[in-house]
Amino acid sequence: MTSLPEKKPARRRDAEENRARIVAAAREVYASAGFDAPFDAIARHAGVGRATLYRNFPDRFALGAAIIEDDLAALEAIARKHGDRPDTFMTLLTGMVERHTEAHALVPVLLREPGAPALQALVPRVTRLLTAPLERARAAGLVRADLTLTDVIDVLAMLAAVLADDGSGRSRHGRMARALELLVHGLVPRAAGARVTSRR
Amino acid sequence: MTSLPEKKPARRRDAEENRARIVAAAREVYASAGFDAPFDAIARHAGVGRATLYRNFPDRFALGAAIIEDDLAALEAIARKHGDRPDTFMTLLTGMVERHTEAHALVPVLLREPGAPALQALVPRVTRLLTAPLERARAAGLVRADLTLTDVIDVLAMLAAVLADDGSGRSRHGRMARALELLVHGLVPRAAGARVTSRR
DNA sequence: GCCCAAGTGGACACTACTGTCCGTTTCGGT
DNA sequence: ACCGAAACGGACAGTAGTGTCCACTTGGGC
Secondary structure: OOHHHHHOOOOOOOHHHHHHHHHHHHHHHHHOOOOOOOOHHHHHHHHHOOHHHHHOOOOHHHHHHHHHHHHHHHHHHHHHHHOOOOHHHHHHHHHHHHHOOOOOOOOHHOOOOOOHHHOOHEEEEEEEEHHHHHHHHOOOOOOOOOOHHHHHHHHHHHHHHHOOOOOOOOHHHHHHHHHHHHHEEEOOOOOOOOOOOOOO | OOOOOHHOOOHHHHHHHHHHHHHHHHHHHHHHOOOOHHHHHHEEEEEEHHEEEEEEEEOHHHHHHHHHHHHHHHHHHHHHHOOOOOOOHHHHHHHHHOOOOOOOOOHHHHHHOOOOOOOOOOOOHHHHHHHHHHHHHHHHHOOOOOOOHHHHHHHHHHHHHOOOOOOOOOOOOHHHHHHHHHHHHOOOOOOOOOOOOOOO
């Protein structure tokens, strides 16, 4: 069903270029103005008309999906390259922080969008990317034994939360790195017996 | 300057009631529809006209500030009650999770809003609430020695991030508690030497 | 019980964004 | 170089939210 070679009607070169420019522009605009940024602003920033944008991406979710797909591909490449090593999981986590995080931060934000069919299609791919590395990291004792995939999604959401500019002048990268550090090692000292006494 | 007793022009009873109803409604609407929820929806949910809402709160930030002020007062009471105990800091953190978190979650979200004069006025109050307990917790070794106030604000933002409904059916409370647990104890096992090798 | 100031909420004009339509331009095969 | 198809982008009408105005209602001092 996916192997029909005669399915390509041959895209025009300029159309392909425009598509790429739009995705790049969307990256920047989403990063600076948030995911709710006016569609129009993205078109203007990309130097195309709004109609062109709509022709390529029916709605903002499709556009978000395109961005995420790029990043997902990059992360999958990292995972492939690192193979079965038990620290692949941590590498993926830090990889998201390392290579500037606006777009990756969309992953958790968008995955929990209810009415976004284009995005739900990506969920299994994210699952596939993370499941095996997480399992191996757990087996090797690099992460706590009770850490689930759901936890990881939430962790990504938490990391995304510190992306918003707080006017403190600290770079996004610096804040992300610090947040990851806090998350990985926890708020309490390693040796301390402090615990969360949420109910007696 | 604040001690003029003749400054009260005597509010009317029904006006006071409406104001309270609006704040309560805003709590629910913000929680379920997010901080960007239409002002109109809040008015309708409170059973008042939009003009009444605007008369009480010139913009959504003033309304947000009113909500936060309530919660802040509650947390200040907790802090006062716990006095100098070194675990007051953790109690404040868990307190936010315990007593349903929609509104408290606004704290970090709103504190980093750039154009929100009504909110910036609350910053020193938040600072005052947290500084001493944090210091005492650090001194007692209950939290890591390098934990700063800025970190704590980011932690609050991170906790807020898991409030968004993810459709998983897990309760907000449950997710918050889990997120706090992860944050407090970290992703790596207590004994493990795993570290974030973000740059070699 | 009366009256006026305080308070109310529906109506209105305004703005920002959305999504589509259509006349014009550009690509690429011949 | 020519031509048809593909792609473009400005223009347009529709919609949702905002903030204000004003004729009407209500509380509370007298």
